[in-house]
Amino acid sequence: MFSVLKMFGVRLKILPEHKTGNIIRNMQGEYMTEAGNNYSEKKTQLHISVRNLVEFIFREGDIDNRSSRAMSADAMMEGTRIHRKIQGSMGKEYQAEVPLSLVVEGDLYELTVEGRADGIFTEDGKCFVDEIKGMYRKVELFEKPVFVHRAQAMCYAYIFALQNNMETIGIQMTYCNLETEQTKYFREEFSFEEIKKWFDDLMEEYGKWATFQCEMKNQRQASIKELDFPYEYRPGQKKLVSDVYRTIMRQKLLFMQAPTGVGKTISTIFPAVKAVGEELADRIFYLTAKTITATVAKETFALLEKNGYRAKTIQITAKEKLCPCDEMECNPVTCPYAKGHFDRVNDAVFDLLHRCEMIERDDILSQADRYTVCPFELCLDTASWCDNVICDYNYVFDPNVYLKRFFQEGIKGDYIFLIDEAHNMVERSRQMYSAQIYKEDFLTVKRIMKEHSRSIEKALEKCNKILLGMKRECENYTVYDTFGNMVFSFMRLMTLLDEFLQKANEFPGKKDVMDFYFELRNFLNIYDLVDEHYVMYSELEADGRFMLKLFCVDPSLNIQKRLDKGKSAVFFSATFLPVNYYKSLLSTKKDNYAIYADSTFDSKKRLLAMATDVSTRYTRRSRSEYERIAGYINAVVTQKTGNYMVFFPSYKMMNDVADIYCEKYADETELMLQKNNMSEAEREEFLDRFSEESDRTLVAFGIMGGIFGEGIDLKNDRLIGAIVVGTGLPQISNERTILKDYYDAENGCGFDYAFRYPGINKVLQAAGRVIRTTEDTGVILLLDERFWQREYDLLYPREWSDRKPCNIANVGKLVADFWEQI
Incomplete structure (x- = not known):
């Protein structure tokens, strides 16, 4: 740990909370006890529940969505009741909920297999392990127990027999109908040699997965020790990297305002990887709402891999984008990939993990086709064995979609959450938890x-x-x-x-x-x-x-419960102001860190102007005001040939201004309008226009907060100007009124929380489309006199301190002078 801290320029201080028992790391990275004994050959500690073990190894059959597989909360409570009723009816000799565990030694690992047997009892001098299953199926039709249920009971039986030196052991499968309470039993008896042989075979099958896991981890850890930051540090970037590392080391949350161009992706991923190398965590989740930011994350992991990093990285793709069928009917009748999926998927996963380091959509699709398995389920299963998972927020936070493999009740992992474009999390999480x-x-x-x-x-x-x-x-x-x-x-x-x-x-x-x-x-x-x-x-x-x-209305508690499943989290965005607003809505903890990463961009290469004589207030919306807006647009875009975007608060205003603009200025520029509900192909066509060579100026009208208002990356001369019309306030609705009333009662900031803060974020995002790299040059114009109000002045990023006032009479000269001095 010391060498890493020194690399990041962190002042060394040993804190009691960072001890790891009586084993610490020495400067050479070897394991030492406090007495000095060498533990460099220490085996990796692995854990798996009995249920997860047998369900993984013995799963078989089809994917089938034609029945309601997941039980309702009421039905699950009924199942628990049946368990207790059966357990309570078995007499004093019946031991219920018996905890059992066993450590299985491998060459590289010690695997703890653990769980709770539903019951253990003795009858006629014979000992039985009971496995109880409640269900709505007619139990009288069962001819034999379900194989994975039987295997679960056999695991418990072996552990109990081993620990009690028993020569024979029996299992009982107890099936009970939740509606009628009709019960059916299946019993089997084994000699210790028989059940030991069965368990040893099970462990041998799982052993190849455990060995693979250990080999990959050893390779990963060794590669991280030699890994250096892949670039020369930009001004302030080394401090940014050390702040992220320190946050992970202290198991805290960090909120980071990081302007475009500071290298926030590598500045979060690199210290997270280093933290994994120092055993501070074991898996990184890179979470984002946009495909483009996921692509940047994937490219960053690939860059580290090129520099020697060895780890498995996967990007989880949405089901609808992976499904090879015309309709997502996940059953063996309509989908050949669903039929027999579970018979083949483990082999497909094992093979894929051995062939790919960076696992992408095409890899998943080709592997799914090779093994005839569902590509989406293959993707999720593969993610269970990967070191880095790039995915949408919902795979961690959404109660309907989250990855139960990692985040179900009772599971807490050694995870680091890197949450990109985190300003989106407020509205997204409100949707998830409503x-x-x-x-x-x-x-x-x-x-x-x-x-x-x-x-x-x-x-x-x-x-x-x-x-x-x-x-x-x-x-x-x-x-x-x-x-x-x-x-x-x-x-x-x-x-x-x-x-x-x-x-x-x-x-x-x-x-x-x-x-x-x-x-x-x-x-x-x-x-x-x-x-x-x-x-x-x-x-x-x-x-x-x-x-x-x-x-x-306030998702902070629900989000915190998910964050508590991991070790540490970093929220970061180019538009994260005011940071206390986001801190209050994305976490319940009061000791979270917050930092502001200074921009490395030369502000002389950007003109930021705000109009003083135009408004988009509802009471001011009229043809004369729209003519003024159209005049502003024309005055800016005619000073230099290039590509410009104009962002409006609504489609109606956009279309009204477009009509006037076409009447007055159609011959001078080429106009393109965003359409509502654009298809993927239409979006790509829209953006492709910015890459075309042309001697005419292109002016694209779009919507603030829409698909082109954030998340698009038009670098260099692909976009040289952005005009933002209005303050971005959400439209008045019942829901916004409820939000305002709630936060008026909570902290007296109802209008800010419901309208002003979400609005300014859309403005900052739209304005941010122009400057994407330190080499970019461009003009940003904000059209609404309210931008000069004190309430807004407090919300601007530091790098906006050079904003200039303008009016319809002088804006053309202001822009012309800017381009002349560039």
């Missing part, structure tokens, strides 16, 4: 289920009546302290749907029922999270639909 449901959907499903289940039809009708009463009392929107008995009606309906779908075959309308089932399940799951950070409300929408919403 849920809504519509009254009209209950009626749709009721019509479908009428022919299939009278009990479900009645439950749907009951829910609908409750919602109808709420609808009649709602003129616009209504905020509630509680949803009362309605939630119990939802839970009852959920249980009935869960039971029905567990057994149901195909029927007309099943897809609509399944969609509703998942919406209802999500609503109830989110309801379990509701606390003072939520507002519950109903809304009568313009089209007459009636919605109930669980609105997560």
